[in-house]
Amino acid sequence: MTKKNNFEQAVAGAHRRLDNLLQRASQGDEQLAGEDSPIELLKEAIAEISISLEETQVLGEQLQQQNNELLATRHLVEAERQRYQDLFNFAPEGYLVTDAGGVIQEANYAAAELLSVRQSYLIGKPFFVFVHLSERQKYRQIMEQLKQQGNIRGEELRICHHHGPIDFPSELNALAICHTEGDLGKLRWLFRDISQRKQIEQKLHEQAALLDITTDAIFVKDLHDQILFWNKGAEQIYGWQKQEALGKIAGEILFQETSPQQVKALETVIEHGSWQGELNKIKKNGDEIIIASRWILMLDAAGLPKSILAVDTDITEKKQLEAQLFRSQRLDSLGTLAGGIAHDFNNILTPIMTIAQLLPLKHPDLDESSQQMLKMLQSNAKQGADLVRQILSFTRGSEAKRTIVQPWYLIEDIKQIVKRTFPKSIDIKTDIGANLGNIWGDSTQLHQVFMNLVVNARDALSDGGNLQISVTKLFIDENYTRSHIGAKVGDYVMITVADNGVGISPEIRDKIFDPFFTTKEIGKGTGLGLSTVMGIVKSHGGFVEVSSQVGVGSQFYVYLPSCEESADQVVDEIPILTGQGELILVVDDEAAITQIIKTTLEIHNYKVLNAQNGIEALEAYNQYKDEIKLVLLDMMMPAMSGEITIRTLQIINPQVQIMAMSGLATAEALLQTTGISIQGFLAKPFAVSQLLNSVQEILAPSSEP
Incomplete structure (x- = not known):
């Protein structure tokens, strides 16, 4: 009581x-x-x-x-009420109290600030008017949910106010307070501006999208090498899907074996926080690839190492292109050196070959032994000339007269030669496609290309085996040209020479096209076969590729531009004719060459004036220009080059007849590089018949009676 x-x-x-x-x-x-x-x-x-x-x-x-x-x-109650009121008013998030219909009865400072109005302005206003027009239907659904369930949590609703620049996404929580009779009483609302959170979410979403869009492989592994994250780029590069890679040990699926470089990379990233370098890795299908990898050490909140972020770029194709470019540059450098040697060599061989042919004509009474020695001299000089010609084919493609070549005919001819000369233990097959088109080139040089390739295949099949030559036509697009040096967009004829012989080891594969490189025994190879192949094909606008595996065999792919023109008829050779006393001016800084040309022409009823350089040539021509019918001059001379001499002669007499000589350039190349017009061209070293026929081609019209 x-x-x-x-x-x-x-x-x-x-x-x-x-x-x-x-x-x-x-x-x-x-x-x-x-x-x-x-x-x-x-x-x-x-x-x-x-x-x-x-x-x-x-x-x-x-x-x-x-x-x-x-x-x-x-x-005490008043203090508690004041404390509640302070908490209500100064809370960082917006609080509202509404009646069952949503009319605001109480509002804290944060709510007024978020809505950019006075606190008193909110009292008596329907919460509905602060909801964005596009989401008012959603607001009605929230009210229905409150009546049925009594609360809502984490709903997103866009808030705005038409009297001010208020427009932001909010996260909404609400609670319904019911009377003792069970009727819906007051509604308590809590809302916060989540603009910044949405921006962060959007940024994270964009970053996640970028991680998947990038072609680089991006993955995260813990300090025990277990994969924690795996992006789309990693799927594309390595072939492992995300669900397959997560949880796996990176070293087990990306490396064939642990390498010292891999161990060093881990030590470096732990010690210094980052590492970058190149690694050899494998794909899911077992293919080896070269990776440019960057590792970054990730730390936890306490600053301790937690995981490693790796960004990998597949540079296999880039490395292959670099190797091709390096090989091409090396070949160009060697070609320049070899070209200079070839020029001097041709000047030496020219008089040797010519003298060996002239002596039997000048001394028909020579004994048989002397004639045999001269034939041997001529044969050896010719071999030397062929060797120089191979060097020039490698360096500059030493072009001869180009015609339309039918690839099927060329390969069938090679097949017949192989069947007649190769061991019976080698089974040769050909596969020639339809509608190949033709090739614009020198049939002799192309014949040499494929003979060199089949001879190499024969040597690789010392115990017998299969040799197959296939020909097909294909179109090379721009995408293909990016990864193959020398390729251009267009139609090509591809000739493949394949064998199942010993194969080529990776250590020497990049050297096989180098001049004078050979794996054959001394005396069994010059090392010029494949370099000649490369030079000739390159001069025809094509390129060569090779694939090989030790113990399995090799495949050489020769790509030559295709043309649709029909083949021309073969032109008969011009017979050797003697002169009718025409005066010819011979200009060369090599005295032996001028002397032997003079002797050859005089034996065949020509008159000859010699000059050692361009200045002497101009003096002689000025003196005898009315009598000189032809000027035969070398393009590479000291004091005054052949090009300047020709241009000066053409100024003196625009009708002057000129035939150029060179141990390097071709007539077409000469015209392209100098722009001069000449009547003939003679490539050193030359035979007597070549010299005389070339002279007759120019003088024949004027020598008629």
Whole structure:
């Protein structure tokens, strides 16, 4: 029982006792006797009043204490209410209290600031008016959900206000407060601006998309080499799908075996935080690839190593192109050197060959032994000339007269030669496609290309085997040209010479086209076969590729530009004719060459003037220009080059007949590089018949009677 009840009962008891005394005092005098005399009643009344006052005092004190306690409780409640109000008002997120219809009754400072209005402005406004037009239907669905479920969590809703520049995405949480009767009462709303979070999410989404778009392989592995992340680029490069790679040990699926370079890379990234270099890795299908790899050490919140981020770029194709380019540059350098040697060699061989042919004509009574020695000299000089010609074919493609060549006819001819001369243990097959088109080139040189290739195949089949030559037509597109040096967009005839012989080891594969490089025994090869192949094919606008595996065999692919023109008829050779006393000016800085040409021409009824250089040639021509029918001069001379000499002669006499000589250039190349027009060209070294026929081709019209 409470103190308030005790107080009320005590007062009621005192009233009852006083009423009893009052009744007794109002009775008749006859009843007032003994103890009920007025004096006694008065005493008793005074005693009752005294007791009641004491009880009232005690109870009053208790009531005062209770009031003090109630007042303290009230202050505490007020403080708590103020604390709640402060928390409500100063919370960093927007708080709203609405009625069941969504009309705002309370709003904190954050809500007013987010909506860019005064706090008082919100009171009485429907929350609905601050929802973006495009999402008001969603707001209605949220209200229905609140009525049915009593709360919502993490809903996104776009907030705006038509009176100001307010427009932001918000995350919305709400709670429905119901009356004791179960009716929907107030709604409590919490909303926050998630613009920054959405921007971060968008940025992360874009970064994730970039990780998948990039062609680089990007993956993360822990310090135990277990793969934690694997992007699309890694799928494309290595062939392992994401679900296959995650959780795998990187070293087990990306390396054939642990290499010292791999161990060094791990030590470096742990010590210095990063590493980059090249690694040899394998794909899912077992193919080996070369990777440019960058590793970055990832740290945890405590700054301790956590994982390694790897970014890998497949540079296999780039490395192959670099090797091809390096090989091409090396061949060009060797070609320049070989070309200079060939020029001097031709000047040496020219008089040797010519003298060996002239001596039997000048001395027909020579004994048989001397004639045999001269034939041997002529044969050896010719071999030397062929060797120089191979060098020139390698260096500059030494062009002869180009005609239309039918590839099927060329290969069939090679096949017949192989069948007649190769061991019977070698089985040769040909596969010639249809509609091949033709090749614009020198049939003799192309014949040499494929003879060199089949001879190499024969040597690789020392114990017998299969040799196959196939011909097909293909179109090379721009994408193919990016990864193949020498290739251009267009139609090509591809001739493949394949064998199942010993193969070529990777260590020497890049050297096989170098001049004078050979793996054959001394005396069994010059090392010029494949370099000649490369030079001739290159001069025809084509390129060569090779693939080989030790113990399996080799395949050489020769690509030559295709043309649709029909083959021309073969032109008969011009017979050797003697002169009719025409005067020819011979200009060369090599005295042996001028002398032997002079002797040859004089034997065949020509008159000759010699000059050692361009200046002497101009002097002689000025003196005898009315008599000189032809000027035969070398293109490479000191003091005044052949080009300047020709141009000066043509100024003196535009009708001058000129035949150039060179141990390097061709007539076509001479015309392209110098732009001069000449009537004939003679390549050193030359035979007597070549010299005389070339002279007759120019002088024949003017030598008629």
